[in-house]
Amino acid sequence: MAPARLFHFRVAQWAGWAVLCFLYGPIVVLIVLSFNGGDSALSGWSGGSLRWYRAVATDHDMLHATGVSLVVACVATSLGTVIAGLAALGTSGVRFRAQGAVEVMIGLPLIVPDIVAAISMLLLFVAIRLPLGLISLMLAHTVFAIPIAYLPIRARLQGLDPSLSEAASDLGARPVTSFRRVLLPLLWPGIASGAMLAFVGSLGDVVVSYFVSGPGSTTLPVYVFSMVRMGVTPEVNAISSLLVVLSAVLLGSSYVFGRRDQ
C-alpha cells in the first residue's frame, strides 16, 4: 500500500477547502444575520437578538405554510418509502428482462428538470380537473420521494447476503414470515435513511410546489419565495436559518442510519 502522500494532491487540498468555504460561507452568513436585532435587513449589526425568530413563531401565514409542508412531507415520505421499498425488493436478485427499463423509470424524476416535471404535473391535474391543493401536492411530492428513498434501500439490499432469505425459507419460514423476521430488520437502516432523505427533499422542494400548490395550500418554501420577491425582511433570515439547520440535522441522521450495522 503506497503512502498516503501519493494521493495528497497539494493544489487539490487548497481548492477543496476553498470550495467548502464557498459552499458554507453564504449559509453561515445567513444564520449569523438571522440573529441581527435591527429593524430592517439593510441596517448594520445592532446586537444579537431572537426577535426575528419570535416573529416567525407568531406569523400565522408562515405557520400555516409550515403545517402544509410538514403534512405533505409526511404523507409523501410514507407513501414514497413504502413504494420504493417494494420496488427495491422487486428489482433485487436475478435480473429479469424489463429490469433496465424499470430502473430508468424509477430514476426518471431525478433526470427530468424540475420545471418540466412541475409543468407536466400541473397540466395533468388540470386535465383531470383535480383542484390544486393538498392532494395535488402530496401526489407530486410522492413521485419525487420514490427515487430518493429507493437508492439507499436498494444499496442496503444489495449488501445483504442473498442466502439469508433462502436460509429462512429452508428452515421452514413462509415468505411473509421470512420477510418480517429476517429481511425487514436487516433492511431497516436503509429504509430509515431513505425516508429521511425523502423527507428533506420534500421539505426543500421549491419549483414543483410552486406550480402545483393552490390557494390556501402553500408550502413553506413557496411562501418564503413570495416573501423574498416582495423584498428582504429579516424574518426571512430567521426562517431560512431554521430550514438550513433542520435539513442538516435530518441529513445527518440519515447518514448515521445508513452507516449503522457496519
Next chain:
Amino acid sequence: MKRVQPRLLLVSPAMVVLVGLLVAPLGIMAFVSTLQRGEDGGVLWAQHTAEAYVQFIYERDLFNNLAVNTDYLRIFLRSFTLAAATAILTLLLALPTTLWMAFQPARRRALLLMVVTVPFWTNLLVRNYAWILLLRNGGVIDRGLHAVGFAHASINVLYTPAATLIGLVYSFLPYMVLPIYVSMEKIDRRLIECAYDLGAGQLRVIRRIILPLSMPGIVGGLILVFVPCLGAFVSPDLLGGGKSMMIGSLIQEQFGDARNWPFGAALAFTLFAMILVALWLHHLLFRRGLEARP
C-alpha cells in the same frame, strides 16, 4: 416461472405512480403544446395548432403576417450561454474538490461526501437568498469592503447576469461534484501507484490517468448541470431581477402572467427533449448504466 410474478407485483406500485404521475403527464405536456391557447389562460382542448412552436421564432402582427421575433431567441441564447458558463465554472471548481475528496481515507471520504451534500439538500430558495444578502448594495460584501477601507464602494452585482451566474454555480455545484466523485472514487488506486512507479509526477498523473478515467463522471456532471440549468428560474428570478430572463423564467411566465400555456408547454417539452438526447449520447459514449460497478 412462478417466481417472476411476485416480483412484478412488487414493482408495480412504483410503475403505476411513475407512469401515471410523470410519464403520462409528460405526454400530456407534449400534447398541450400543440393546442390553442384559451382566452384567459388555460387551453382549448380540442383545438390543435402549431402556434406554440411558431412562436419560438416568429410573431404575428395585427395582419397575421409572420415577422421574425428575436426576443425568444435571445432568451434562448442567454440561457445557453449562462448554462454553459455555469457548467464550465462548476467543472473548474469541482475538479480540484473531487481530487481532494476522492483520495482521502475511507472514513473521511464518507464524511466529506455528506458535508458537501448538505447544502444540496437545503432549500434552493434559501441558498439563493443567502446570496442576495451578500451581493446587494449595502449587503455583507459591501459592508466588508467598507470595513477594510474601501468606503462607499459597492460591487453592484445584484440584479445583473453576473449575479445570476453566481447563484447558478452555487446551486448546481453539488450536481457536478457528485458524478465526478463517484467516477474518481472507483479508479483502481494501483493504476496510480503504477504511474508513479513508472516515473510520472503529480501533475502528469492527474492529467493522464485520473482525468481520463473520470471522464464518464465529468461528462455526466456536465449534462447534469447544463440541461437543468437551462430550466432554472429561481436564480434568475431572485438574483437576476427579471432582467436576465432564462428559459425557466420564460416558462414560468407563460403559466403566470402571460397565460400562454401551449407556449410554456412547448418550451418545457423542448427542454425535455434536449435532455433525452444528451443522456442518450452519454449512454452511447460510455455504454454503462447509471450505476456502473467495476
Next chain:
Amino acid sequence: MLCQGLSKSFGAVVALDDVSLTIEPNEFFTLLGPSGCGKTTLLRAIAGFVGLDRGSISVHGQGVDGLAPHRRPVNTVFQSYAIFPHMTAAENIAFGLEMDRWPKRRVAARVAEMLDLVQLSGLGDRRPAQLSGGQQQRVAVARALAKNPRVLLLDEPLSALDQKLRVGMQLELKRLQRETGITFIFVTHDQREALTMSDRVAVMNAGAILQIGSPQDIYERPTARFVADFIGETNFLLAEAVGGNRYRLASGVTLEAAEPGQEGLSVTLAIRPERARLSATGPVTGRVQDIVYEGTDTIFRLVLAGGESVRIRQQNSDGARPRFVIGDMAAVTLPPESVRVLTA
C-alpha cells in the same frame, strides 16, 4: 433419497443432464466435481431453491416435487453460512424450531443440546460478528440440525476456512454425521475432502454423473477418463488391444492390464504414478526428463520411445539421494492390476 432423471437448463446452459441417483439412509454422500459441473444446482434442486425442467425427487418415499423449500424435510448449510446477523447464535439455532411452533421450553432445551453437539456451549448469546469463521460455521450446522431433518445438505461449507481449521471441521462433520445418523449430502470440488469424509462419492462433470462409488472404488477403479484425471494424478497412455489382457503402446511395447479388451480396440490405459516402479532396466524404457523433489516423495518424468510421458512417484524412504539424473535412460514397471482400461 431418490433422484430420477433430473434435468435443468438455464437458458442455453445445461446444468443437469438426466441425473439419477439413490442415496441410502445414514450415509455421508458427496457430490464431487469442478466448478460449473452442476453439483450445486443438484443440491439446490433437492432443497427446493431451483425448479427442475424434468425429473422427480423423493425423500424417504415421499415426493417433494413442487414443494416450496420451507415445506421440505431437508435443511441446508450454506456456503456463506447465511447466519442471521441480527440474531444471537442461540436465536439462530432456535429459528427453525420457532417456525414449527415448538413451545419455548423445548426450544431452549434443544438449542442447548445443539450448542453442546457442536461444542459451542456458552457462546449462545454471542452475535455472529463476535464469532470466528469456524464458530459461525458450527452455528450454521447446529441450526440446520436442530430440526432433525431427514437429510442435511451442505454446500461447500468448508471452502472459506483455512487449511488447519478445514481439516478439523472435516473430522467434526464426520463425527456429527455418525452421531446423529442423519443422511449428509456434501458438495465439494476438493477431491481430498471427498475421499476422506465420504461413504460414497458421485463424481460429476458438465451436468452428468460419471461414476458413483466408495472412495476406494473411485480412486482405484475409475471408469471414465475424467474421473481418473480429476481424482489424484494419473498417467494416460493410448494403446490398442492385442488380445487377452495385452495392449500395445505407440512405441510398440506391449503391456498387460487389469481388464481384457476386444482385439483392435483403441483404449486409454490409466496408471497412477505411485503404482509405477522405476528401475534401471526393464521392458518399458525411456529417458528421464524431469525430477521434482517433494519432500516425502520424488516425482520422475520419463519420456518413452513413442513420445508418451509417464510420471512416477517414489517415496523417499532411503534418504534424498536420487539414483537417477536428468538425461539418464531408465525403465518403468507397470503392475498389471494397477493398469486400468478406460474407453471414455
